[in-house]
Amino acid sequence: MSSESRNEHCIRTEPPWAWIDRAEMPATEPLRADVDADVCVVGAGIAGLTTAYLLGRERQSVVVLEDGFIGGGQTGRTTGHLSTAIDCRYFTVARRLGDEGARLVAESHAAAIDLIESICERERIGCAFSRVDGFLFDPPDTGSSVLEREYEAARAAGVAGVERVHRAPIGSFDTGECLRFPNQAQFHPTRYLAGLAKAVLARGGSIHTETHADNVVAGEPLTIPTQGGPVVRARAVVLATNTPIGQSPAWLRGPSTGTRSTRITTFALLLSETACPGQTT
Numbered sequence: 023m024s025s026e027s028r029n030e031h032c033i034r035t036e037p038p039w040a041w042i043d044r045a046e047m048p049a050t051e052p053l054r055a056d057v058d059a060d061v062c063v064v065g066a067g068i069a070g071l072t073t074a075y076l077l078g079r080e081r082q083s084v085v086v087l088e089d090g091f092i093g094g095g096q097t098g099r100t101t102g103h104l105s106t107a108i109d110c111r112y113f114t115v116a117r118r119l120g121d122e123g124a125r126l127v128a129e130s131h132a133a134a135i136d137l138i139e140s141i142c143e144r145e146r147i148g149c150a151f152s153r154v155d156g157f158l159f160d161p162p163d164t165g166s167s168v169l170e171r172e173y174e175a176a177r178a179a180g181v182a183g184v185e186r187v188h189r190a191p192i193g194s195f196d197t198g199e200c201l202r203f204p205n206q207a208q209f210h211p212t213r214y215l216a217g218l219a220k221a222v223l224a225r226g227g228s229i230h231t232e233t234h235a236d237n238v239v240a241g242e243p244l245t246i247p248t249q250g251g252p253v254v255r256a257r258a259v260v261l262a263t264n265t266p267i268g269q270s271p272a273w274l275r276g277p278s279t280g281t282r283s284t285r286i287t288t289f290a291l292l293l294s295e296t297a298c299p300g301q302t303t
């Protein structure tokens with residue numbers, strides 16, 4: 023199959039791996055000695071670094087532990103679309119969590135995009151953040167459509183400005199009727215993480231890469247042993263690892279169904295996983 027036909031329905035979407043660019047990241051080192059902090063954040067993806075950054079702004083001392091390198095998890099592999107259109111659809115959320123749940127999902131996704139935009143401006147992060155329209159269309163030849171249901175559900179959830187349009191403005195591919203979600207965004211994820219990491223360091227936080235957090239040991243303070251030997255002692259721990267770690271107690275792991283969306287709701291901020299079939303920006 024030629025790359026042209028493979029990408030027939032993935033218009034203007036770069037290969038996800040194109041985002042990983044370690045060259046722009048600030049220099050970081052493994053943890054080499056025990057350290058105390060107000061908060062230990064495990065994971066230097068968008069969830070962990072955003073959490074560390076916001077804590078730094080609240081004058082909390084923060085230590086970030088990262089198994090690999092900054093952005094080396096899923097964040098370095100996204101297609102960088104930030105969207106209030108959600109993969110699991112508002113009509114599903116409303117059915118499962120009620121109208122108020124769907125409204126909170128819509129609000130939190132819009133707030134997350136606004137937050138990323140405001141951080142870009144405040145910290146002068148050059149990550150090509152731009153506001154764009156997003157279009158949700160049915161996959162071709164499926165014979166069924168979710169658009170009408172999703173339109174009604176998105177409006178009921180309060181998604182601002184969502185409307186039905188005849189087709190997305192893509193010359194090479196006729197989407198047919200679709201939903202337009204205005205005021206979405208796109209950005210370069212690892213450049214954004216690089217800026218965020220520099221802002222964390224500038225506020226006195228520390229980021230230790232190639233440092234695997236083994237576990238979280240209950241107590242006051244909490245203790246986080248690392249594979250290399252040194253431990254972090256902290257009043258609070260944020261597991262922003264995308265998957266549970268070690269033998270940490272269930273109450274620390276939070277809900278995990280193994281889906282990316284679960285993490286998104288856990289941290290109420292993350293990228294909204296818009297790289298789904300039938301949707302492009």
Ligand SMILES: Cc1cc2nc3c(=O)[nH]c(=O)nc-3n(C[C@H](O)[C@H](O)[C@H](O)COP(=O)(O)OP(=O)(O)OC[C@H]3O[C@@H](n4cnc5c(N)ncnc54)[C@H](O)[C@@H]3O)c2cc1C
Pocket residue numbers: 038064065066067068069070087088089090091092093094095096097098099100101102103104105233234235236262263264265267268282283285286292293294295296297
């Ligand atoms: C191909 C693809 C495309 C996507 N496109 C989009 C998109 O366009 N828009 C969108 O909104 N979302 C998209 N997503 C989803 C999005 O990437 C994720 O929801 C988001 O990046 C998750 O961020 P995170 O910080 O929770 O996790 P991650 O970025 O995975 O960060 C977790 C970090 O924790 C570290 N870690 C794990 N265990 C330990 C440990 N024990 N000790 C120390 N460190 C540890 C990992 O090394 C990792 O760096 C996409 C996902 C994929 C795979």
